[in-house]
Amino acid sequence: MSSERATIMRHAGTVMVGQLAVMAFSITDTLVAGHFADTALAALAVASATYVTVHISLMGMLQALLPVWAELHGAQRHSEVGRSVRQAMYLCAITASLGMWALLCPGLLLSWTQVPLDLQADVRGYLNIVAFGLPASLLFRMYSTLNQSLGKPKLVTWVQVGALVVKIPLSIILVLGIPNVLSPMGLAGCAWATLVVMLLMLGLAFWLIRTQDYYKPYRIWAPMEKPHPATLLRFVRLGLPSGLAIGVEVTSFTLMSLFIARLGVVATASHQIVSNMTAVLYMIPLSLSIASSSRVSYWVGAGQIHRARKALRTGLSLVLLLSVTLAALIGWQHQTIAQFYTQSPEVASLAATLLLWLMLYHVADAVQVFCVFTLRCYGITVLPLITYTVLLWGLGLAGGYEVAYGAGFDVSSLTWLTAQSPIAFWQTGSLALYVTTAVLLPVLWRAAYRQRHDKHAHH
Numbered sequence: 518m519s520s521e522r523a524t525i526m527r528h529a530g531t532v533m534v535g536q537l538a539v540m541a542f543s544i545t546d547t548l549v550a551g552h553f554a555d556t557a558l559a560a561l562a563v564a565s566a567t568y569v570t571v572h573i574s575l576m577g578m579l580q581a582l583l584p585v586w587a588e589l590h591g592a593q594r595h596s597e598v599g600r601s602v603r604q605a606m607y608l609c610a611i612t613a614s615l616g617m618w619a620l621l622c623p624g625l626l627l628s629w630t631q632v633p634l635d636l637q638a639d640v641r642g643y644l645n646i647v648a649f650g651l652p653a654s655l656l657f658r659m660y661s662t663l664n665q666s667l668g669k670p671k672l673v674t675w676v677q678v679g680a681l682v683v684k685i686p687l688s689i690i691l692v693l694g695i696p697n698v699l700s701p702m703g704l705a706g707c708a709w710a711t712l713v714v715m716l717l718m719l720g721l722a723f724w725l726i727r728t729q730d731y732y733k734p735y736r737i738w739a740p741m742e743k744p745h746p747a748t749l750l751r752f753v754r755l756g757l758p759s760g761l762a763i764g765v766e767v768t769s770f771t772l773m774s775l776f777i778a779r780l781g782v783v784a785t786a787s788h789q790i791v792s793n794m795t796a797v798l799y800m801i802p803l804s805l806s807i808a809s810s811s812r813v814s815y816w817v818g819a820g821q822i823h824r825a826r827k828a829l830r831t832g833l834s835l836v837l838l839l840s841v842t843l844a845a846l847i848g849w850q851h852q853t854i855a856q857f858y859t860q861s862p863e864v865a866s867l868a869a870t871l872l873l874w875l876m877l878y879h880v881a882d883a884v885q886v887f888c889v890f891t892l893r894c895y896g897i898t899v900l901p902l903i904t905y906t907v908l909l910w911g912l913g914l915a916g917g918y919e920v921a922y923g924a925g926f927d928v929s930s931l932t933w934l935t936a937q938s939p940i941a942f943w944q945t946g947s948l949a950l951y952v953t954t955a956v957l958l959p960v961l962w963r964a965a966y967r968q969r970h971d972k973h974a975h976h
Contacts, residue, residue, distance in 0.1 A: 521812065521824075521831045528670055528808035529801075529835075535661070535674035536800045538681045542714070545685050546707040549692045557692075557704045560639035564704070566771045567626060567640070568647055570764065571619050575612040575651075576658045577763030578756035579605065583807070584814035584894045585755065586666035591818025595734040602663055603741050604748045608756065609659055613652035620648035639704045646708035650715035657715070660722040665811050669731065676721045684714045758898035762889065762905050769909035770795075773946070776918055777939045783861070787868035788939045790858040791875055795882075798843055798875075802836050802883035806890035809833075813894040813965075829891060829965050833884075840883035844876040867939070874943035881950035888957035895964035904956050913949030917942035 543565060550557040582605055589598045619626075623644050627637055661673040690699065691706030702709065726732050770792065777788045809832025816825035847854065855868035889901045920934045920941035935941050 521828055522835065524668070525805065525808045525812055525828070525832055525835060528665075528668060528811065529804040531670040531674050532665065532807050533800050533804035535670065535677040536804060537797075538674070538677040540796065540800070541681050542684050542711065545681075545688050546711075549688045550704060550707060553692050553701065553703055556636065557639065560636045560643065560704050561707065563627075563636060564640045564643040566774070567623060567644060568620065570767055570771060571616050572651065572654065573767050574760045574764035575616045575655060576760075578612055578760035579609060579655060579658050580662050580763075581756040581759035581893055581898065582659075582752060583662050583666045584810060584817075585751070586663055587668075587811045587814035587894075588818030590667050591815035592820070596736050596739075598663075598667075599736040599739055600742065601748065602659070602735070602737055603739070604745055605659060605752060606741065607744050607749060608752050609652075609655050612760075613655050616651045616655070617648045620644045620651065642705050643708045646705060647711050650712040653715040653719040657718045657722055660719075660726070665807055666814070668811060668815065670808075672725055672729070676718050676725075679721070680714045680718050683717060684710055687713060755893065755896070755898055758902040759889075759893060762898070762902040765902070765905040765909055769905075769914050769946075772914055773917065773942050776914075776921070777942060780921070780937070780939060783863045783867060784939045786859065786861070786864045787855075787871055788942075790855065790864070790868045791871040791943070793858075794847070794854065794872070795875060795878070798847075798879050799882060799886070801839055801843065802886050805832060805836050805839070806887045809835075809887065810890040810894050813891055817894060825894075826965050829961075832891065833887060836883050836887045837880075840880045844879050847872055847879070848876045870940060871943055874940060874947060878943060878947040878950060881947060881954050885950055885954045885957060888954065888961050892957065892961050892964065895961075897960065897964055900960060901957060904953050908949040908953045908956075909946075911949075912952065913946040914942075916945035916949070920945060 546561060546565070547558065550561045582601075585601060586598055589595075589601060621644070623641060627640060657676075661670070664670050664673045687710040688707055691702050691710050692704070693706075694701030726737055774785070774788060774792065778785050809828060812828035812832070813825045816822070816828055851869045851872035852865075854872055855865040858868065859865050892898070892901060920936055921938065923936050934944055
């Protein structure tokens, strides 16, 4: 058990450092844009929410290929890994062109979400620049998924940390300018810095695949084959529901901010603090889920089902242990955390209350993301999508809206729900995540303990 635990922890730790480096990209932009102008910050909030929704959904399609490559790696079918990666390039080309189209023509989206007209020009400008970095970013995501599936996330993390070192000064210089040398570019500067960094990261990934002996057995650089319909269909079957599910998960979180905005500045600011904490905390179960699913698929590919189950149990126990510990820490220090983020006593007081709900929210969030990632190892992707759509959008988001704005339903009977407050969204959101976990966990267990066992009984 200990060696499997050590492997998962090491892999997850490496993935997490890289994920945090990438998160720091957006934190850098937020701080720099805030120093430049309030309008730049407001436009960045809209632009980055739009970009993130498009980017993460498409990224989810490619990330879903992790079990495919981990299984081939476990079965020692090395050259097939390379062939599979080359087929995935076709999927990447389609997703990138869809994503670029969405970012280059955001008009419909901006009018639907009623973005103020004075911000629209800035938002468009930003999206039109980062659109050209999207193919590079998706290709880099394929590279990082490949490395995770081979259990070698370290090279990806080095590239991500290196990119951050470039991104910080570049954003500052381009946004704020250099007196008498370079005039400030404002929000567009953030976008140009992001574009440059994406291209650099992809260049480095290509160089690593060409030069590192480690990649030799996989023959990734062999000539491209024609599109293979059966392989591509399998990718789409795994990737499309996964991408859509991640889209639902992200939008259920980003739309929450848009709905809460109507409740005023204090509500919006305190929600912003807590959603920022949530995003950072989420990286821990996410990294553990990536590492665990890589191990589970590796053992499934190697035909060692008992070891796959052991990896599954180890991963789940780590996720539970860490999420409960973090939740307890937040509960213990919720006042201090809220005051660290803001000078305003009203905001701090509401944020402190929301942080208590985050304790509950985080534990369920951690377990459900683990379930979704490891269910992919058994080819189960449509059920999480349906569950997310019904529960996160329905119960969590629409339920929160009902409670917060009391649109024709009497909350007084449900005494624990808080009307006219962002707390409502965190209450219904937490409830939705617990129900999601209750649906997915038994399915995961059945998949791991029944399915394969029967298969082997027949052979």
